[in-house]
Amino acid sequence: MTSKETVETPVNRATQPTPPAEPPSQPLPEGHLVARIAGEEAVFEAPIPVAEERLPPPPAPEPGPPPLPAAYHDDAFVLFARDPFTLWTYWDFAPETVRRAMEGLTNPRTRLRIYQGEHRVRDLDFALESGSYYVSDLSPGERYEAEIVFVGDEGERQVGRSNPVVLPNFGPSPWIDDRFATIPWGMRLSGRPGDLEAVPGEHAGEDRGGWERARRGGASEGWVGVGRRSEAGSLDLFRRERAQQEGR
Amino acid sequence: MQGILVLHLHAHLPFVHHPEHEHFLEEDWLYEAITETYLQILSRLEVLADEGIPFRISMTLSPPLVQMLRNDLLRSRYDRHLDALCELAEREVERTRHEPAFHKTARFYREHFFHTRWLWHERYRRDLVAAMAALQDRGCLEVVTCGATHGFLPLMQTRPELVRAQIGVAAAHYRRHFGRDPVGIWLPECGYYPGLDRVLAEKNIRYFFVDTHGITDATPRTRHGPYLPIYTPSGVAAFGRDPESSEQVWSAELGYPGDFDYRDFYRDIGYDLDWEYVRPYIQPDGQRKSTGFKYHRITGKTDQKEPWDWEVAFRRAAEHAANFVFNRERQFEHLYSVLGGRTPVVVAPYDAELFGHWWFEGPVFLEHVIRRAVQQPHFRLGTCSDYLQENPTNQVATPPMCSWGAGGYAGVWLDGANDWIYRHLLHAGRRMIDLARREPASPLERRALDQAARELLLAQSSDWAFIMKTGTMVDYAIRRTNEHVSNFLRLDEEIRNNRIDENWLGWLEFRNAIFPEIDYRIYRPAHPE
Numbered sequence: 001m002t003s004k005e006t007v008e009t010p011v012n013r014a015t016q017p018t019p020p021a022e023p024p025s026q027p028l029p030e031g032h033l034v035a036r037i038a039g040e041e042a043v044f045e046a047p048i049p050v051a052e053e054r055l056p057p058p059p060a061p062e063p064g065p066p067p068l069p070a071a072y073h074d075d076a077f078v079l080f081a082r083d084p085f086t087l088w089t090y091w092d093f094a095p096e097t098v099r100r101a102m103e104g105l106t107n108p109r110t111r112l113r114i115y116q117g118e119h120r121v122r123d124l125d126f127a128l129e130s131g132s133y134y135v136s137d138l139s140p141g142e143r144y145e146a147e148i149v150f151v152g153d154e155g156e157r158q159v160g161r162s163n164p165v166v167l168p169n170f171g172p173s174p175w176i177d178d179r180f181a182t183i184p185w186g187m188r189l190s191g192r193p194g195d196l197e198a199v200p201g202e203h204a205g206e207d208r209g210g211w212e213r214a215r216r217g218g219a220s221e222g223w224v225g226v227g228r229r230s231e232a233g234s235l236d237l238f239r240r241e242r243a244q245q246e247g248r
Numbered sequence: 249m250q251g252i253l254v255l256h257l258h259a260h261l262p263f264v265h266h267p268e269h270e271h272f273l274e275e276d277w278l279y280e281a282i283t284e285t286y287l288q289i290l291s292r293l294e295v296l297a298d299e300g301i302p303f304r305i306s307m308t309l310s311p312p313l314v315q316m317l318r319n320d321l322l323r324s325r326y327d328r329h330l331d332a333l334c335e336l337a338e339r340e341v342e343r344t345r346h347e348p349a350f351h352k353t354a355r356f357y358r359e360h361f362f363h364t365r366w367l368w369h370e371r372y373r374r375d376l377v378a379a380m381a382a383l384q385d386r387g388c389l390e391v392v393t394c395g396a397t398h399g400f401l402p403l404m405q406t407r408p409e410l411v412r413a414q415i416g417v418a419a420a421h422y423r424r425h426f427g428r429d430p431v432g433i434w435l436p437e438c439g440y441y442p443g444l445d446r447v448l449a450e451k452n453i454r455y456f457f458v459d460t461h462g463i464t465d466a467t468p469r470t471r472h473g474p475y476l477p478i479y480t481p482s483g484v485a486a487f488g489r490d491p492e493s494s495e496q497v498w499s500a501e502l503g504y505p506g507d508f509d510y511r512d513f514y515r516d517i518g519y520d521l522d523w524e525y526v527r528p529y530i531q532p533d534g535q536r537k538s539t540g541f542k543y544h545r546i547t548g549k550t551d552q553k554e555p556w557d558w559e560v561a562f563r564r565a566a567e568h569a570a571n572f573v574f575n576r577e578r579q580f581e582h583l584y585s586v587l588g589g590r591t592p593v594v595v596a597p598y599d600a601e602l603f604g605h606w607w608f609e610g611p612v613f614l615e616h617v618i619r620r621a622v623q624q625p626h627f628r629l630g631t632c633s634d635y636l637q638e639n640p641t642n643q644v645a646t647p648p649m650c651s652w653g654a655g656g657y658a659g660v661w662l663d664g665a666n667d668w669i670y671r672h673l674l675h676a677g678r679r680m681i682d683l684a685r686r687e688p689a690s691p692l693e694r695r696a697l698d699q700a701a702r703e704l705l706l707a708q709s710s711d712w713a714f715i716m717k718t719g720t721m722v723d724y725a726i727r728r729t730n731e732h733v734s735n736f737l738r739l740d741e742e743i744r745n746n747r748i749d750e751n752w753l754g755w756l757e758f759r760n761a762i763f764p765e766i767d768y769r770i771y772r773p774a775h776p777e
Contacts, residue, residue, distance in 0.1 A: 065727075065734035072675045078406055080670070081649055083657035090671050132667060141648075163406050166442075168648035168657060173467040181479050182641040185633075189449040195481035196644045 079162035084140035084170035090132040101159040105152025113147040141169035251580045251592040252630035258434050259600035260310035260398055262711035263762050267321055271532050278316050279329040285604035286376055287367050288611035296618055297388045303618045306631045308434035310394040311421045315762050317376050333361045336529050349555040350543050356558050381426050390631040392432035393422040399708035400661045402441040402649050410677045412447050413770045419451040431633050436710050438652035445480035455485040455632045461656055462647035463488030470645050475583050475592045478645045486647055487632050493596040504568040505607035508546050511556045515544040565609040569616030580626040593635050666716040672733045679740050680704050684771035696748045697768040699756050700739040707732035
C-alpha cells in the first residue's frame with residue numbers, strides 16, 4: 001500500500017488542538033471544518049480544499065465480504081413502477097407473519113392481488129418463496145396496490161398489503177390547462193409553502209410574493225413533434241376566473 | 249431574439265478506490281477518462297476562454313468523480329499511469345520507425361501524451377476540480393451537481409429520506425468543492441418521479457434535466473414540447489432533451505462518431521502486439537487491456553481495419569461540427585416560426601466520456617462547434633440558468649416518472665439481472681433511517697454511524713445495476729453491491745450491540761473514503777412525527 005491518506009473522523013478531529021481565535025482578516029479553515037467551526041454560511045467564504053486530508057492508513061482487514069442474507073424477514077412488501085405498463089413487487093415476510101396468516105386454513109394457496117384504485121384487476125396464483133413478481137399489461141397513469149393473501153377451504157387471510165404506486169402516464173396528457181408562473185431568479189425556492197399547481201385560478205393577479213401567474217392565450221400552433229393542441233383548457237380556465245371575479 | 253443551445257456534458261464515474269491493490273483494473277476508468285476526456289475538454293475550453301470567445305456550456309461533475317479527482321492516492325497512481333503512457337509513446341515511435349503507415353500516428357501520440365502530462369502537472373497542478381471551478385468563475389462553464397453516488401432516485405421514492413440524503417449530501421459536497429450552492433442538478437440517469445422536485449427545491453436547486461418524454465408527457469400537457477422548460481409544482485424547472493441533436497451525436501448508426509475516418513475504439517496495441525512487448529503496460533498478472541494506443545480507423549463493417557490518419561479525422565470532426573451547427577440554425581429558425589414569439593431552448597446533453605474516450609475526435613468536434621456557434625445569428629450557447637434568468641415565465645406541469653435509459657423509465661435498473669439488489673438496498677435504507685435517530689454515545693459510535701451512511705450511499709450507485717444489466721464487468725458490480733451492503737449490515741449490528749471494531753472501521757474509512765464531511769443525521773425524517 002503506498003497511500004497515506006484517510007478520511008478525517010470525529011476522533012482525529014477531536015485530537016486536533018482547538019484553533020486559536022483569528023483576526024477577521026485571516027482566512028477561515030479549509031473545507032467542511034468551516035461549517036462546524038463557523039456555521040453553514042461561512043462555507044461560502046472558505047478556500048476550496050485542494051486535497052483530502054491524509055493520515056497513515058490503518059491495517060487492512062481480512063478480504064472478501066460474507067454473502068448477503070437470502071432474506072431479512074422484515075415484513076417488507078414493496079411495489080415499484082417499472083414502466084407505464086409494468087409493476088414489480090418483492091416481499092420478505094417474517095415466518096411468524098406467514099404462520100399467523102396461515103393459521104386455521106386448510107389447503108392454503110397464496111394469491112397475489114393487484115388493485116387499480118379500489119378495483120381488483122389481477123388475482124394470481126404464485127409461490128411465496130419466489131420473493132418477487134413482475135405484473136405487466138397494466139394501465140399507464142393509474143394507481144395500484146398489491147395484496148398477498150392465503151386462500152384456504154375456510155376462507156382467506158391477508159399476509160400483507162403493499163405501498164401504493166402510480167404508473168407513469170404514456171404519451172401526451174389529455175389534461176389541458178395552461179398555467180404559467182413567473183419565478184424571479186433571485187427568489188429562493190426553499191421554504192416556499194405549497195405547490196404552484198395548488199394556486200387556485202380565482203386568485204390570479206393577486207400579489208403572491210413574487211409568484212405571479214400569467215395567462216397566455218393562443219400563443220402557439222402546437223409544439224413540434226406532438227401535434228396541435230386544443231385551447232379548450234385555457235379557455236375554461238379563463239371562464240372560471242372571470243366567473244369568480246364577477247362574484248358568480 | 250436569440251434562442252439558447254444548451255450543450256451539457258455529464259461527467260460521472262462510480263467511486264472506485266482500491267488502496268489494498270497496487271494495480272486495480274477498474275481504477276483505469278478514471279485514468280482513461282482524465283487522459284482522454286477531462287484534460288482534453290478542459291484545455292480546449294480554456295483556450296476558447298482565453299481567446300475571448302463568448303460561450304457558456306454546462307457540465308455535471310458528479311460527487312464521486314470530484315472525490316476521486318481530489319483523492320491523493322488516485323492522483324499519484326494517475327501520475328504513474330501517465331508516465332507509463334509517455335514511456336510507451338517513446339517506444340512506439342521507435343517500434344514504428346520502419347512502418348510509415350503507423351509512424352506518423354506514433355509521433356502524434358508522443359506529442360499528445362507529453363502535452364497531456366504537461367497539462368496535468370504544470371497547467372492544472374493535478375487538480376482538475378479547481379480548474380473547472382476557475383472556468384466556472386470566469387463565466388464560461390456552469391458546473392451542476394448530481395445525486396451523491398448517482399443513485400437511481402425513482403426506485404427509492406418509497407423512502408423519501410433516502411432520496412433526501414442523495415440530494416443533500418451532493419449539495420453539501422458541491423458547496424465544499426465549488427464554494428457556492430449548485431443551481432442545477434443532473435438527476436442520476438435523468439431519473440425523475442413526481443414529487444422529487446420538492447426535495448430539489450429544499451436545496452434551492454433551480455433546474456434539472458429530463459428526457460424528451462419527461463416534457464412531452466407531462467401533466468397538464470405542455471404547449472411547446474422540449475423546446476421550452478416547464479416549472480414543476482415546487483418551482484424547479486425541468487428542461488427536456490432535444491431528440492434531434494441527441495441522435496446526431498449519440499446514434500450508433502446515424503451519429504457522427506461512427507464515421508469511417510474516425511479512430512476505432514476497439515483495436516489497441518494492448519491486444520494486438522506481442523505480449524512481451526506490451527507486458528509492462530498491461531495488468532501485472534499478464535491480463536491484456538487497452539493501452540490508449542490505437543492505430544486503426546473504423547473503416548467500415550469489416551475486421552480489415554485501415555490505418556488511422558489523425559489529420560484526416562480531425563478535419564472530419566471540423567466538418568461534422570459545421571454540419572451540427574448548420575442543423576441547429578435550421579432547427580432554431582423552425583422553432584421561431586412555431587413558438588409564437590417565445591424564446592426556444594434546445595438542450596443537447598451527452599455523457600462527457602463520449603468525447604475523447606469513446607469518440608477520440610470528440611473534443612476537437614466540441615471545440616469547432618463552439619467556434620462556429622458564436623459566429624452565427626440564430627442562437628447562442630448558454631446554460632439553463634441563463635434561460636431562466638432571461639425567461640422567468642414558464643408553463644407549470646409535472647413530468648411523469650421517467651429516465652433517459654433504454655425504454656425511458658426504470659427498466660434498465662429494474663430487470664431480471666439486477667432486481668435482487670433492491671431488497672438489500674431498501675432493507676439497509678430502513679435500518680439507516682432507524683440508526684439516524686440515535687445520538688452517538690461516543691466519538692467511535694459517531695464515526696461508525698457516518699461510515700454506515702457512506703456504505704449505504706456507495707451501495708446505491710446506479711452504476712452497479714447498470715453494469716449487471718449490460719453484462720460487462722458484472723462480477724465487479726455484484727462484488728461492490730455485496731460489499732457495501734455487507735459492510736453496512738455489520739456496522740448496523742456493531743452499533744446496536746455497542747461492539748464496534750475500531751480497526752475494521754478505520755479500514756473502511758480509509759478504503760471507502762467518500763464524503764469525509766458526511767453527517768449521518770441527514771437520514772432523519774424531514775418532518776418527524
